Amino acid sequence: MRLSRFNLKWQLVLYGLLTVCLSALYLFVFLRYGTQWIDASEWRWAIWCGPLLIAVAIGYFSGQQLQRRMDSLYVGIFQLQKGNYSTRLPAIGRDPFAKLFDDFNELAESLEIRLKHLQSLGEENVRLQAESNEQAVLGERRRLARDLHDTVSQQLFAIHMSASSLPKVLERDPEKAAAVAEQLIHMSFAAQRQMRGFIAQLRPLELENRSLTEALERWFPDYCNHNNLKGSLNISLRSPLHDALEHQLFLIIQEGMANVVKHADAKHVKLTLQETSSQVLLQIADDGKGFVQHETGAGSHGLSTMRERAGKLGGQLEISSRNGEGCRVKVSIPKLQPATDSGMKEDGQHGEAE
Incomplete structure (x- = not known):
């Protein structure tokens, strides 16, 4: 030169x-x-x-x-x-040295301009991330408010109405009053069970210091015990999953287990998480009362939330259920292969050629 x-x-x-x-x-x-x-x-x-x-x-x-x-x-x-x-x-x-000094000044100016662009992009990403987090919090609040209204709130109202009528029924028909009291016990137990499910969902789980496997081995048995379920956990992962995938999978598992507690009336639930060469497969199966799929709306039982979370990862959700035969929810997430060294070299060569 x-x-x-x-x-x-x-x-x-x-x-x-x-x-x-x-x-x-x-x-x-x-x-x-x-x-x-x-x-x-x-x-x-x-x-x-x-x-x-x-x-x-x-x-x-x-x-x-x-x-x-x-x-x-x-x-x-x-x-x-x-x-x-x-x-x-x-x-x-x-x-x-005049040409060398001029080239140095051009390089410094180019670096300064690029740094300003990177700072602008960083600030924009922070702002968008903050807005996204805020929207996610609002969405989660709406979901919890809807679930509380559809389950615990209605049951508490029913308990209140039955308890209000209990003194009059007790005066007129003691035998019927005993049945009402038994019904109150059953409804209060169901409300307590569902409230435990909501509390378990809200309880923070630190995934930063442990893998998804370690977190599930700790969380799943406690959740089943709190909700009088017999649970079996089967995890077979070949390699560690990246943080975003682990986070979304755990949220899907939480939603699926909450559905089992609220709607399935099940005694046993089986959670399976395994990995193939091309997919990560999650399955939640229960022995509850099940449901007829064409008679159930697409957004019922929180399935829409699970389907949305799976879709964010490029995956899909499948449901298999019949009345009286339990329910099986299967989520499949594709594994995106990282770029190979040869591909990176070819990109670098193309970049140098340009």
Whole structure:
């Protein structure tokens, strides 16, 4: 790469020619006029010292110029390394380092512009992430409010109505009052069971310090015990899953288990999580009362939420159920293969070619 039209090598050649010319001029003047004041025995030293001093002076002057340019370039690179992207080198006109200084300034300006763009994108991503999190929180609040209204709220209202009528029924028909009391016990137990399910959903689970397998081995038995379920857990994963997939899978499992507690009236539930070469498969199967699929809306039993979460990962949800035969919910998530080294090299080659 040529630094400048006025190349460094020609500058050094000129300094060399200047040294030769000045040395020749010195010798000419010395031999013409200097011999009159200096003895013949001192000519040898005078002839050598003059050109030597001229060469040292010109070498020091040229080296000092080069050193200043190198120092300026070093300071500029040091400032860029420390993150001061507004650093610029001065214009030096016709100089061997002029092109290098100009290229450095263009590089610094390009880095500064790119850094500003990255900061803008980072701020925009933070803002969008905050909005997304806020929308997710609002959506979760709406879902919990809807579920509480559809289940616990209605049951508490029914308990209140039955309890209000119990004194009058007790006066008129003690036997019927005993049946009402038994019904109150059953409804209060069901409400307590469903409320435990909601509390289990709201209870925070730290996935940062443990894998999904470790979290499920801790959470699933506790959830089943709190809801009087016999649960069996079967996990067979070949490799660790990335954080986003683990988080969404756990939310799907929470929603599916909540559906079992609220609607299935099941005694046993089986949770299976396994991995193939191309998919991650999740299955929740219970021995509850089941339902007829074409008679159930697409958004019922929280299935729409599970289907939406699976869709975010490019997966799909399948339901198999009949009246009196339980229900099986199967979620399949495709495994996206990372880019190969050869592909990355080809991309890099394309980028270099462009």
